[in-house]
Amino acid sequence: MDPRVAQFMETVKEKNPAEPEFYQAVEEVAKSLIPYIDENPKYKHAKILERIVEPERVIIFRIPWLSDQGEIEVNRGFRIEMNSAIGPYKGGLRFHPTLNLGVLKFLAFEQVFKNSLTTLPMGGGKGGANFNFKGRSDNEVMRFCQSFMTELCRHLGPNTDIPAGDIGVGGREIGYLFGQYKRIRNEFTGVLTGKGLELGGSLIRPEATGYGAVYFAEEMLKTRGEFLKGKTVLVSGSGNVAQYTIEKINDLGGKVVSLSDSNGSIYDPDGIDKDKLKFIIELKNIKRGRIKEYAEKYGCEYLEGQRPWGIKCYAAFPSATENEITEEDARLLIANGCKVVCEGANMPSTPGAIDVYMEADILYGPGKAANAGGVAVSGLEMTQNSMRLTWSREEVDKRLKEIMQNIHATCVKYGKEENGFVNYAKGANIGGFVKVADAMLAQGVV
Ligand code: NDP
Ligand code: 2IT
Numbered sequence: 260m261d262p263r264v265a266q267f268m269e270t271v272k273e274k275n276p277a278e279p280e281f282y283q284a285v286e287e288v289a290k291s292l293i294p295y296i297d298e299n300p301k302y303k304h305a306k307i308l309e310r311i312v313e314p315e316r317v318i319i320f321r322i323p324w325l326s327d328q329g330e331i332e333v334n335r336g337f338r339i340e341m342n343s344a345i346g347p348y349k350g351g352l353r354f355h356p357t358l359n360l361g362v363l364k365f366l367a368f369e370q371v372f373k374n375s376l377t378t379l380p381m382g383g384g385k386g387g388a389n390f391n392f393k394g395r396s397d398n399e400v401m402r403f404c405q406s407f408m409t410e411l412c413r414h415l416g417p418n419t420d421i422p423a424g425d426i427g428v429g430g431r432e433i434g435y436l437f438g439q440y441k442r443i444r445n446e447f448t449g450v451l452t453g454k455g456l457e458l459g460g461s462l463i464r465p466e467a468t469g470y471g472a473v474y475f476a477e478e479m480l481k482t483r484g485e486f487l488k489g490k491t492v493l494v495s496g497s498g499n500v501a502q503y504t505i506e507k508i509n510d511l512g513g514k515v516v517s518l519s520d521s522n523g524s525i526y527d528p529d530g531i532d533k534d535k536l537k538f539i540i541e542l543k544n545i546k547r548g549r550i551k552e553y554a555e556k557y558g559c560e561y562l563e564g565q566r567p568w569g570i571k572c573y574a575a576f577p578s579a580t581e582n583e584i585t586e587e588d589a590r591l592l593i594a595n596g597c598k599v600v601c602e603g604a605n606m607p608s609t610p611g612a613i614d615v616y617m618e619a620d621i622l623y624g625p626g627k628a629a630n631a632g633g634v635a636v637s638g639l640e641m642t643q644n645s646m647r648l649t650w651s652r653e654e655v656d657k658r659l660k661e662i663m664q665n666i667h668a669t670c671v672k673y674g675k676e677e678n679g680f681v682n683y684a685k686g687a688n689i690g691g692f693v694k695v696a697d698a699m700l701a702q703g704v705v
Contacts, residue, residue, distance in 0.1 A: 264290055268285070277361065280606070281368065318411075319336070322334040327398060338414055341364075349423075350374070351633075352422045353425040369605055369606065374634055408435075424453045433454055467659055476576070493597075495607075496580070500630065522563070568584060572595065573598055584607055589615035593621065600622070666687075669687075669690035673690040
């Protein structure tokens, strides 16, 4: 490893004990940024890198609530307000039993660069709770969300911090959170995005991350004269991002043959068509069932406890969670002919996997670029809320597509190497950095 990176990582590790996911995200970015900063000493003198890895504020709080049995339950809530140089803190909320400070710091750190790439004025943040909604009734989820927001609301505001969804936080949770915010603050404002239409949400926000990832993949493919039409595609996860990734790939004539959840994967060689997707959306968003039930209904293969990366494919869209593609998985993908990995999830590829993509010279779209469509349409939701009007589906989708094309162009601008190879990871890191770093410089030592 570059000794400058190693030295920098030593200081990060010393300051932030036991946060492996945070180190992973920082190191990946530092590898691109340290050489760039050395060439641009204004950033070095202002210690931008040292400042950008330090959250502006971390809020940790108690979430007490009552179960249906009348038992007192206690969870832990977090909000990382990472960077507000270019706009108010913006980023999702995650509810997952394994959630901890290090995971949220990695997510908030990535969000800063991602939000900058969208070109919209949004700083970076992330939050959530170690709450497990599985096996909980709707009323329990509501009481939990109310308790969570009772504390969080004092830190939010349409010009301060605007959360949205992430793993375990979808339309249902955003609705409950919005209701409690409105009740406590006595104001109907766009303080959350991903709201239902009746609460001031934007058309296309549910679809945005998945659609955006597919638009990004198409842009990458264009550089090699390729496309998704007629190709076999793997998708992991079966939640919000996975569902709309499938929808858009189907629209473009590709064939998605896999899906997964934390228990296993399905392999459907016939492809997940419109009707099957409808079944998944109902299964996951309403019945809150397991992906195994898809295999039972459609009589296809179920790979218990496995991820889908051993299946032959042309493109892979990891859309479940971090570190779901190991180096070994990446080798398997390449050996089976995979030419594109486009990350719907945040940091789904381990550093070893990324090295394998680079060696194999395939198209690799890193999450902070490829999945930025979600937060981009969140930004458009904020715009519509401020203007007190709503744009049509076509209008929002057009803007989303343009934003994804711009992000792709930024990655090419900063990531093109001398031999013509586009290193999208480097391009996204530097491209996301410049605007934030310049804004930090302009604001002095704050
Ligand atoms: P959902 O909660 O809708 O779906 C998450 C899916 O991933 C589920 O199928 C879930 O399975 C699976 N999953 C979650 N944790 C794990 C795990 N530890 N191991 C295996 N599978 C897991 O979340 P989203 O679709 O919103 O988010 C998916 C990814 O996309 C995340 O990385 C998120 O950060 C990222 N993302 C989301 C955006 C958004 O707008 N929603 C925007 C940009 C990125 P199970 O049901 O078994 O838990
Ligand atoms: O990781 C992400 O970009 C999100 N979960 C979406 C954040 C947002 O504010 O829409």
